[in-house]
Amino acid sequence: MVPISDPAVSNQPVTLQDNQLHLSVQNLGCIRGGRPVIENISFELQGGKALVVTGPNGIGKSSLLRTLAGLVKAHAGSMMLEGGEDDLTVGQQAHYFGHTDAIKPAMTCREILKFWQVYYGHPARSPFQAMIEVGIEDLIDLPAAYLSAGQRRRLSLARLLVSTRPLWLLDEPTSALDKTSEHQLEVLMAEHLSEGGLIIAATHAPLGLVDPLRLHLDRNHTAAPEPEDAPDDETGH
Amino acid sequence: MSAMGALFVRDLKLSVRIGGGALMGVLFFLIVVTIFPFAVGPDLNLLSRIGPAILWIGALLATLLSLDRLFQADQEDGTLDLLLLGEHPLELVVLVKCAAQWISTGLPLVIATPLLSLFLNIEPVGIAAVTATLMVGTPALTLIGAVGAALTVILRRGGLLLSILILPLTIPVLIFGVSAALGAVTDPAPFDTPFYILCGLSLLYLVIGPVAAAAALRSAQE
Numbered sequence: 001m002v003p004i005s006d007p008a009v010s011n012q013p014v015t016l017q018d019n020q021l022h023l024s025v026q027n028l029g030c031i032r033g034g035r036p037v038i039e040n041i042s043f044e045l046q047g048g049k050a051l052v053v054t055g056p057n058g059i060g061k062s063s064l065l066r067t068l069a070g071l072v073k074a075h076a077g078s079m080m081l082e083g084g085e086d087d088l089t090v091g092q093q094a095h096y097f098g099h100t101d102a103i104k105p106a107m108t109c110r111e112i113l114k115f116w117q118v119y120y121g122h123p124a125r126s127p128f129q130a131m132i133e134v135g136i137e138d139l140i141d142l143p144a145a146y147l148s149a150g151q152r153r154r155l156s157l158a159r160l161l162v163s164t165r166p167l168w169l170l171d172e173p174t175s176a177l178d179k180t181s182e183h184q185l186e187v188l189m190a191e192h193l194s195e196g197g198l199i200i201a202a203t204h205a206p207l208g209l210v211d212p213l214r215l216h217l218d219r220n221h222t223a224a225p226e227p228e229d230a231p232d233d234e235t236g237h
Numbered sequence: 238m239s240a241m242g243a244l245f246v247r248d249l250k251l252s253v254r255i256g257g258g259a260l261m262g263v264l265f266f267l268i269v270v271t272i273f274p275f276a277v278g279p280d281l282n283l284l285s286r287i288g289p290a291i292l293w294i295g296a297l298l299a300t301l302l303s304l305d306r307l308f309q310a311d312q313e314d315g316t317l318d319l320l321l322l323g324e325h326p327l328e329l330v331v332l333v334k335c336a337a338q339w340i341s342t343g344l345p346l347v348i349a350t351p352l353l354s355l356f357l358n359i360e361p362v363g364i365a366a367v368t369a370t371l372m373v374g375t376p377a378l379t380l381i382g383a384v385g386a387a388l389t390v391i392l393r394r395g396g397l398l399l400s401i402l403i404l405p406l407t408i409p410v411l412i413f414g415v416s417a418a419l420g421a422v423t424d425p426a427p428f429d430t431p432f433y434i435l436c437g438l439s440l441l442y443l444v445i446g447p448v449a450a451a452a453a454l455r456s457a458q459e
Contacts, residue, residue, distance in 0.1 A: 032459060071318055071458050091322050100315025106254040107247070118243035119323055159319075 021047035021083040021166050023090070023198055029076035030067045037063045039076075043215060047083065047166070050189065050199040050209045055217030061202035062098070064217070065169045068200065069096045084166060094167040099175075101156040105145030109136070109155050112144060113162050120163040130161040135184055149176045157185065168192060170201040182208075240325055241333045248337035251310075259345040262299045266346050269295035270353045281358045288357035289367045289418035293411055295353075296346045296371055297378060301403060303342040304382040305389065305396040307334060308454060312390045321458065327451040335376075335383050335446065343375035359422075366421030366428060370435060374414040377439040380446030381406050387453035410438050 028041040038060040045051050053061050066072040068079060070091030084093050103112060113127035131137040134154040139147065147155060153176045160168060168189070174182050186208035189199055193209075201207055253259070273291045274284060311317040320330055350371050354364040385403040389395025417431035 066318075069318075069322060071321060073459065088324060092324050094322060096318060096322055098315055098318060100313075100318070102315040102319050104251060104314070104316070106251055111247075111250070115243050115247050116319070119240045119320075121240060121324065 021081060021196060021198060023079070023081050023167065025068070025077070025079045027077035028064070028067060028074055028079060030063060030072050031075045032063060032072065036075075038067065038217070041077070041215075043213065045198050045200070045213065047196040047198055048193050050193060050201065050207075050212040051215055052207065052209065052212045053200065053202040053215045053217065054204070059217040059219075061217060062171050065096070065098070065171050065200065065202055068167075069094055069169055071096070081167065090167065093165055094169050095160045095165045096169045096171075097156065097160060097173055098169075098171045101152045102159075103144045103147070103152050103155060106143060108141050108143050109147075109158075110140045112155065113158055116159045117162040120165065122164040123162065124164040125161045127158070127162055130158040131155075133161055133184065133188060134158045135180065150178060150181065153177055154181055154184075157181075157188070161188065166197050168197065168199045168201075170199065170203075172203055173201060174203065174205045174207065240323060241329060244320075244330065244333050245337050248334055249341055252337065252341035259341050262303050262342045263345045263349045265302060266295045266299040266349060267353065269298060270356060274356070285358040285360065285363070285422075288354065288359040289363065289370075290415045291357060292350060292353060292367050292371070293374075293415050293418070296350075296375060297404075297407060297411065299346055300343060300375060300378045301382060301400050302396075304338070304379070304386050304403075305399050307338055307383060307386040308390045308450075309386070309395065312457070317390075317454070318458070321455075327454060328447040331383060331387070331447040331450045331454070332443075335379050335450075338383075339376050339379045343379050347371045347375060363418065363422040367418040370414040370417045370432065373432075373436050373439050374410050377410045377435075377442045378407055380439075380442040381410075383446050383450040384453060387450035387457070390454060390457050410435065410442075413438065 023045040025044075026042050029039045030037060041064060043051060053064060055061055063072060067074050068090060070089050079090050081090050081093055084090075107115075109131060110127050113130055117123050117127065125133065128137060128140060131140050134157050136147075136151055136154050136158075139151065139155075144152065144155065157173070173185055177185065182205075189201075189207070189209060193199060199209070201209075201212075270291055273287075277283060277287070308317060311320065321327060323330065347368060350368045351364050354367060359367065382399070382403050384406075385399040386395075388402060389399045392398060413431040413435040416426070417428055417435055420426040420428040420431060
């Protein structure tokens with residue numbers, strides 16, 4: 001009943017550049033509702049690179065992200081984040097930014113961000129700084145009930161900034177965002193990549209990422225990522 | 238503050254701010270307990286004999302009513318997904334949520350019990366006994382209820398199903414809680430034996446509850 005402090009949650013700021021990260025996904029498959037929604041997904045992603053997952057509705061983009069996060073059990077294949085912390089799963093080193101905002105109307109923005117910062121550990125920006133980054137710092141002490149849909153989305157985005165996690169899993173990150181916020185998102189993603197982080201985004205909209213890998217899912221589920229550009233010189237491991 | 242401490246404080250804050258959790262539970266408890274004498278009639282001896290049972294049933298129903306949102310609120314807005322990505326085992330998360338739930342809904346019932354016991358003409362020793370049994374018994378009710386709340390987390394109207402699933406499992410707790418409280422006031426029957434068994438049951442559910450509820454939550458994510 002008494003809260004237990006966990007030594008694994010360090011209060012030291014973590015910089016991602018210390019280790020070169022490398023996400024390796026092999027033959028990943030998952031079954032939901034008795035039918036395979038994703039099959040045989042394989043890709044390699046180096047630290048500092050982004051992967052954009054595209055494809056028609058219902059093809060399994062969200063399922064892929066949820067499987068990577070560990071929210072849906074992978075029925076086949078493996079995934080590993082080399083250079084990360086060995087005793088944590090890929091999901092425990094990932095920020096998941098999904099369709100739901102996970103915002104409690106009864107709490108203020110500051111309380112919400114503070115909670116996630118302490119819960120996830122590895123604090124990065126303060127809640128106020130994170131709110132500045134997403135451009136809604138004047139709302140910080142307002143109960144989240146008064147936020148508009150776009151503001152809720154931005155507050156949810158600010159959650160990614162208060163604690164350091166190397167992998168960002170973004171599911172339709174631009175939905176409900178206006179042009180200004182989209183630009184802010186681009187800047188934040190570029191910054192995360194420049195620090196050596198990884199981004200996997202499922203999207204229909206262009207995200208303004210520089211040279212992302214692309215993974216197009218289609219009906220035969222045998223998609224493979226095609227590099228858009230010459231392979232980079234990072235070796236990983 | 239540690240991660241689990243933050244979760245505990247967050248859940249307490251939410252239960253206080255939304256719907257005044259503690260007050261509603263206590264009011265419901267009060268209504269149930271005051272309704273019984275109207276049904277039973279003005280027989281004070283009968284009332285004092287069945288008083289502990291009435292209090293236990295009232296506490297049981299009040300606990301159940303507040304439980305259906307334990308995980309559902311977090312499931313609906315996506316918070317549960319994010320809690321699952323934490324570095325802590327889900328079992329611990331469940332245990333901490335149950336602790337906050339008990340503090341905000343179970344403990345107020347225990348505190349209200351001495352007052353409500355007076356309504357039922359229970360003698361002082363009996364009041365102390367029934368309060369003590371509820372003190373150790375209501376955590377067990379919350380922990381069993383957590384399993385039901387986890388199983389019904391994705392159902393829109395899981396409240397009724399939750400009760401149907403959970404009430405049979407609470408029977409042992411009810412039996413030993415009431416018999417300990419009665420044992421304190423009726424002579425040959427012992428207080429301590431059923432009371433210790435009740436303590437044992439609470440400890441048992443302390444272990445089983447979080448593990449079972451965490452398993453149910455994981456499968457609900459699929």
